[in-house]
Amino acid sequence: xxxxxxxxxxxxxxxxxxxxxxxxxxxxxxxxxxxxxxxxxxxxxxxxxxxxxxxxxxxxxxxxxxxxxxxxxxxxxxxxxxxxxxxxxxxxxxxxxxxxxxxxxxxxxxxxxxxxxxxxxxxxxxxxxxxxxxxxxxxxxxxxxxxxxxxxxxxxxxxxxxxxxxxxxxxxxxxxxxxxxxxxxxxxxxxxxxxxxxxxxxxxxxxxxxxxxxxxxxxxxxxxxxxxxxxxxxxxxxxxxxxxxxxxxxxxxxxxxxxxxxxxxxxxxxxxxxxxxxxxxxxxxxxxxxxxxxxxxxxxxxxxxxxxxxxxxxxxxxxxxxxxxxxxxxxxxxxxxxxxxxxxxxxxxxxxxxxxxxxxxxxxxxxxxxxxxxxxxxxxxxxxxxxxxxxxxxxxx
Amino acid sequence: xxxxxxxxxxxxxxxxxxxxxxxxxxxxxxxxxxxxxxxxxxxxxxxxxxxxxxxxxxxxxxxxxxxxxxxxxxxxxxxxxxxxxxxxxxxxxxxxxxxxxxxxxxxxxxxxxxxxxxxxxxxxxxxxxxxxxxxxxxxxxxxxxxxxxxxxxxxxxxxxxxxxxxxxxxxxxxxxxxxxxxxxxxxxxxxxxxxxxxxxxxxxxxxxxxxxxxxxxxxxxxxxxxxxxxxxxxxxxxxxxxxxxxxxxxxxxxxxxxxxxxxxxxxxxxxxxxxxxxxxxxxxxxxxxxxxxxxxxxxxxxxxxxxxxxxxxxxxxxxxxxxxxxxxxxxxxxxxxxxxxxxxxxxxxxxxxxxxxxxxxxxxxxxxxxxxxxxxxxxxxxxxxxxxxxxxxxxxx
Numbered sequence: 001x002x003x004x005x006x007x008x009x010x011x012x013x014x015x016x017x018x019x020x021x022x023x024x025x026x027x028x029x030x031x032x033x034x035x036x037x038x039x040x041x042x043x044x045x046x047x048x049x050x051x052x053x054x055x056x057x058x059x060x061x062x063x064x065x066x067x068x069x070x071x072x073x074x075x076x077x078x079x080x081x082x083x084x085x086x087x088x089x090x091x092x093x094x095x096x097x098x099x100x101x102x103x104x105x106x107x108x109x110x111x112x113x114x115x116x117x118x119x120x121x122x123x124x125x126x127x128x129x130x131x132x133x134x135x136x137x138x139x140x141x142x143x144x145x146x147x148x149x150x151x152x153x154x155x156x157x158x159x160x161x162x163x164x165x166x167x168x169x170x171x172x173x174x175x176x177x178x179x180x181x182x183x184x185x186x187x188x189x190x191x192x193x194x195x196x197x198x199x200x201x202x203x204x205x206x207x208x209x210x211x212x213x214x215x216x217x218x219x220x221x222x223x224x225x226x227x228x229x230x231x232x233x234x235x236x237x238x239x240x241x242x243x244x245x246x247x248x249x250x251x252x253x254x255x256x257x258x259x260x261x262x263x264x265x266x267x268x269x270x271x272x273x274x275x276x277x278x279x280x281x282x283x284x285x286x287x288x289x290x291x292x293x294x295x296x297x298x299x300x301x302x303x304x305x306x307x308x309x310x311x312x313x314x315x316x317x318x319x320x321x322x323x324x325x326x327x328x329x330x331x332x333x334x335x336x337x338x339x340x341x342x343x344x345x346x347x348x349x350x351x352x353x354x355x356x357x358x359x360x361x362x363x364x365x366x367x368x369x370x371x372x373x374x375x376x377x378x379x380x381x382x383x384x385x386x387x388x389x390x391x392x393x394x395x396x397x
Numbered sequence: 398x399x400x401x402x403x404x405x406x407x408x409x410x411x412x413x414x415x416x417x418x419x420x421x422x423x424x425x426x427x428x429x430x431x432x433x434x435x436x437x438x439x440x441x442x443x444x445x446x447x448x449x450x451x452x453x454x455x456x457x458x459x460x461x462x463x464x465x466x467x468x469x470x471x472x473x474x475x476x477x478x479x480x481x482x483x484x485x486x487x488x489x490x491x492x493x494x495x496x497x498x499x500x501x502x503x504x505x506x507x508x509x510x511x512x513x514x515x516x517x518x519x520x521x522x523x524x525x526x527x528x529x530x531x532x533x534x535x536x537x538x539x540x541x542x543x544x545x546x547x548x549x550x551x552x553x554x555x556x557x558x559x560x561x562x563x564x565x566x567x568x569x570x571x572x573x574x575x576x577x578x579x580x581x582x583x584x585x586x587x588x589x590x591x592x593x594x595x596x597x598x599x600x601x602x603x604x605x606x607x608x609x610x611x612x613x614x615x616x617x618x619x620x621x622x623x624x625x626x627x628x629x630x631x632x633x634x635x636x637x638x639x640x641x642x643x644x645x646x647x648x649x650x651x652x653x654x655x656x657x658x659x660x661x662x663x664x665x666x667x668x669x670x671x672x673x674x675x676x677x678x679x680x681x682x683x684x685x686x687x688x689x690x691x692x693x694x695x696x697x698x699x700x701x702x703x704x705x706x707x708x709x710x711x712x713x714x715x716x717x718x719x720x721x722x723x724x725x726x727x728x729x730x731x732x733x734x735x736x737x738x739x740x741x742x743x744x745x746x747x748x749x750x751x752x753x754x755x756x757x758x759x760x761x762x763x764x765x766x767x768x769x770x771x772x773x774x775x776x777x778x779x780x781x782x783x784x785x786x787x788x789x790x791x792x793x794x
Contacts (some may be wrong), residue, residue, distance in 0.1 A: 203754060222660060225622035256666050263619060263664040269649070270684040271656045277674045287667040 004100055005051040006135035007385045010128035010376040011041040012119060013159045013166065014195070014307045016254040016299060017231065017238050018261040020209075021217045026074075027176040028155045031217060032231040035167045035238050036159045037309065038187065039195060040373030043334045046124035047379075048109040048132040049386035056104035056391060063109050063125075065397030078152045079130055080105075087137040100137055107132075108386040108393045119197070119305065126153030127160030131376040143375065147181035163187040163374035165242045167235065187374045190245050192311050194335065196318060198326075199366040200278045200304040209302040212265065212272045220267040226260060247311055251290075251297030254309060258299040274302050278326075278363045282306045285325060288354055289318070315369070316345040324352065328361030332368040401497055402448040403532035404782045407525035407773040408438040409516060410556045410563065411592070411704045413651040413696060414628060414635050415658040417606075418614045423471075424573040425552045428614065429628040432564045432635050433556045434706065435584065436592060437770030440731045443521035444776075445506040445529045446783035453501035453788060460506050460522075462794030475549045476527055477502075484534040497534055504529075505783040505790045510765075516594070516702065523550030524557030528773040540772065544578035560584040560771035562639045564632065584771045587642050589708050591732065593715060595723075596763040597675045597701040606699040609662065609669045617664040623657060644708055648687075648694030651706060655696040671699050675723075675760045679703045682722060685751055686715070712766070713742040721749065725758030729765040 013036035021031035059080065061068050070076055087101040109128065111121045130150040134141055141149075147158035151168075158179075159166040164186040171179030207215075216223050234253060241249035265272040275283075279300055286298045286308065296310040296318050310318055315337055323329075323344050331338075338344065379385075388394050410433035418428035456477065458465050467473055484498040506525065508518045527547040531538060538546075544555035548565075555576075556563040561583040568576030604612075613620050631650060638646035662669040672680075676697055683695045683705065693707040693715050707715055712734055720726075720741050728735075735741065776782075785791050 221627045222619045222622060222657065222664075225619060225626070229622070230618045252666070259666065259668045260619065260664050263660040266663060267619075267653075267657050267660040269653050269656065270687075271680060273677050273680075276677075280670050280673075283668060283670075 002098070003051065004053070004098065004103070004136060005049065005381045005385060005387070006132050007047070007049040007379045007381040008128055008132040008135060008376050009041050009045040009047045009379065010124045010131055010160050011038045011163065011373050012044045012124045013038045013156065014299060014301065015156065015159070016250070016309075017234055017257050018301075019155055019168065020213045020261050020264060021223060021227065022155070022213060024174075024176065025214065027179075028075075028151050029176050029179050030155060030168065030170045031223075032227045033168060033170040033235050034156075034159070035165070035184070035235060036156070037165055037193070037195070038160065038163045038373055038375065039370050041377065042373070043332070043368060043370040044113050044119065044124070046109060046111050046121065046128040047384075047386065048107065048128040049381060050105055050107045050129075050132045050136050051387050051391050052100045052103040052105045052136060053391055054103055056106055059104050059107075061107045061109070062393045062396075064111060065393060065395050075126075075153045076129070079126065079133065079149055082149045082152065083130065083133040083137055083139065086139050086141070090137075090140070105136075106387060106391045110386060110395075119199075122154035123156040123160045126150050126157035127376060129153060130157070131161065135378055144180045144182060148177065148179065151176070151179060161375060164189055164372060167239065184239055185242055187372050190242070190372060192245075192313075193247075193309060194312050194315055194369070194371045196308040196310070196315065196322070197368040197370065198282060198306040198308065198322065198364050199368075200276065200282075200306065201363055201365050202276055202304045206274050206303055207272050212268070212302060215272065216264055216268040219269040220264050222267040223264045226264055230260065248294040251294045251309065254297040254299050262300065274304060275300055276304045278359060279304045279306060281325070281357070281359065282308075285321060285355060288351070289321060289348070317348065319367070319369070320345040320347055321351060322364065322367060324358065325355070326359055326364035329364045330366045332366065335369045335371060337369050399495070400448065401450070401495065401500070401533060402446060402778045402782060402784070403529050404444070404446040404776045404778040405525055405529040405532060405773050406438050406442040406444045406776065407521045407528055407557050408435045408560065408770050409441045409521045410435045410553065411696060411698065412553065412556070413647070413706075414631055414654050415698075416552055416565065417610050417658050417661060418620060418624065419552070419610060421571075421573065422611065424576075425472075425548050426573050426576050427552060427565065427567045428620070429624045430565060430567040430632050431553075431556070432562070432581070432632060433553070434562055434590070434592070435557065435560045435770055435772065437768050438774065439770070440729070440765060440767040441510050441516070441521070443506060443508050443518065443525040444781075444783065445504065445525040446778060447502055447504050447529045447533050448784050448788055449497045449500040449502045449533060450788055451500055453503055456501050456504075458504045458506070459790045459793070461508060462790060462792050472523075472550045473526075476523065476530070476546055479546045479549065480527065480530040480534055480536060483536050483538070487534075487537070502533075503784060503788045507783060507792075516596075519551035520553040520557045523547050523554035524773060526550060527554070528558065532775055541577045541579060545574065545576065548573070548576060558772060561586055561769060564636065581636055582639055584769050587639070587769060589642075589710075590644075590706060591709050591712055591766070591768045593705040593707075593712070593719070594765040594767065595679060595703040595705065595719065595761050596765075597673065597679075597703065598760055598762050599673055599701045603671050603700055604669045609665070609699060612669065613661055613665040616666040617661050619664040620661045623661055627657065645691040648691045648706065651694040651696050659697065671701060672697055673701045675756060676701045676703060678722070678754070678756065679705075682718060682752060685748070686718060686745070714745065716764070716766070717742040717744055718748060719761065719764060721755065722752070723756050723761035726761045727763045729763065732766045732768060734766050
């Protein structure tokens with residue numbers, strides 16, 4: 001019997017113009033366009049194997065080794081329904097095609113980063129799910145088409161269908177057919193741009209972004225201004241900054257947009273807070289570092305973690321500063337910042353007299369060094385597949 | 398020789414629609430109207446004695462027992478110039494009046510609350526200065542007229558010229574002659590409304606409000622929307638809520654406006670933060686307390702301290718909650734909340750299971766219990782004056 005199976009990985013993306021607010025919550029249509037940078041999946045990715053088989057008695061899903069219910073997850077159901085419908089059409093037109101759309105499937109998905117790190121895994125996860133389904137079903141869709149399906153799993157997932165610099169065009173149509181990801185520049189465009197992800201310790205679980213953004217839509221007067229009067233121009237400016245590889249402009253727009261996203265969270269009633277005192281101190285440190293010219297940009301998603309974008313040449317210095325203020329973190333030096341046993345760079349002159357407070361051990365738990373990366377990858381299932389011969393996960397939690 | 402002297406006190410006011418941004422920085426004309434509640438000066442006040450004498454060789458000023466330079470303080474100079482000009486006019490019209498405008502003056506001013514508490518003292522201080530000058534010079538001005546002078550010392554000072562509920566009408570004229578305080582309702586209108594001031598410990602000195610607000614005017618796109626589209630309607634709503642003594646409406650507007658003020662601070666570039674993790678936790682606690690109906694309102698000015706407005710009947714419960722989460726504070730029980738040795742009220746049922754974290758000793762340093770109060774008061778200098786026979790402070794720091 002032929003095994004119908006595909007295995008893929010998909011990257012994480014971190015927005016520099018933020019998505020916050022839906023105009024249609026079931027189709028996941030946003031209230032504004034957004035733009036993100038795709039991070040290298042050598043460091044961070046979701047990996048998914050999907051197998052279709054007549055032996056399977058139902059659709060099943062394992063996420064990080066734990067079986068999850070499919071029917072209770074409307075968004076997952078939508079992604080399966082859409083891709084199967086397309087496969088059904090293909091099979092109707094070409095009777096030579098195997099009848100995959102009618103088979104049950106087993107889905108096994110893993111992130112190579114701990115969920116505890118608080119990094120959004122739904123974007124890479126849904127991008128990987130939809131991309132793997134498209135490989136399994138051999139769908140004749142390009143990445144923008146697939147992004148429309150992935151968007152219905154998790155809005156920001158649509159941007160993980162591409163590498164490099166990716167816009168999510170909000171679109172206008174009620175059916176969402178023009179609300180999709182568009183490649184601005186690929187991962188080779190700006191190889192100098194790197195990122196440090198700072199995982200910040202936080203006792204409190206924040207408001208989920210799904211609930212939070214709709215409360216903002218409902219209650220924040222400032223969000224309406226952001227949507228109408230700020231983001232359209234900011235998208236244009238950001239695309240120009242990326243095309244010109246103008247780091248100071250890219251950085252300022254990134255920081256301003258992160259600030260404004262958290263401002264509309266605060267203008268929500270009751271207010272939503274994602275940043276804590278450690279996040280604020282990272283902003284203060286980067287602001288001080290940028291005093292004589294913009295050399296780094298912070299951005300914060302719906303949690304206290306910071307992502308710092310900077311040109312490669314500044315990274316050793318930025319890491320030296322972060323190490324000084326946030327002792328006791330784990331450093332994932334995947335890009336060999338400190339290669340050949342080199343020590344951390346020195347602090348910029350007088351920096352520690354300008355900001356004197358050093359934070360408690362472990363205030364920042366982990367720092368990951370990464371860079372701009374490519375879009376989803378197809379792997380050989382025989383070698384890399386996550387399911388065993390019986391169609392069950394090789395690894396369970 | 399006749400001694401020309403006046404001694405007055407003036408109250409603190411805490412805005413419920415915030416002032417943030419000047420359209421004219423030298424005249425201190427605001428970008429939006431604002432509204433505040435005047436607090437009882439039995440608990441918090443500035444007190445000022447001003448004496449005019451031919452024996453004095455120059456104008457001199459002592460603030461909390463420390464001599465300060467007058468000429469280097471443009472705002473103070475403006476208040477002196479304006480009031481002396483009015484006195485000069487009066488003297489020109491009526492030759493029987495003593496020639497006070499030509500005499501040097503000694504000004505001695507004290508706050509009865511520690512500057513370290515981080516409570517804005519410039520509002521009560523400038524209101525008291527201008528009111529005392531008006532008494533000394535016997536100026537024929539009403540409180541709104543005087544507020545125009547006090548405004549030039551510190552914007553929010555204009556609102557401390559009245560007790561009760563006070564609007565600062567932004568005005569339209571370029572000379573600022575219509576930018577003044579207006580009484581909405583006096584201190585007898587809503588005797589049930591009380592306040593708890595929570596003095597929050599903070600390591601970092603925040604951005605000064607003078608510098609901060611102009612950076613917001615210059616860089617925050619959201620401020621423009623607040624000014625034009627949010628505040629005008631909010632002022633109307635707030636005035637209606639006060640007139641109707643509608644606490645839930647008053648409270649929601651107060652909290653929304655505090656949130657939005659801090660949101661535009663965050664939308665500033667680089668961003669300005671006044672609230673810290675303790676401030677945020679107070680918001681979270683009050684939000685939880687309001688879950689089944691709005692029973693308390695928080696508001697935060699340009700610092701981490703919270704002011705909580707609530708009807709008298711809720712105060713014991715609110716204090717019980719604050720005591721539970723913030724041990725180790727000093728309680729200024731000036732309104733005898735716990736009178737006759739009564740113990741603190743019990744926590745609302747299950748409250749501590751909904752929010753479990755208790756904060757470190759001294760996270761909130763002090764809690765003051767106060768209420769709505771009256772406007773500036775004239776005291777008998779002989780009994781209450783701050784200057785001795787030589788015209789020097791009775792108390793030096």
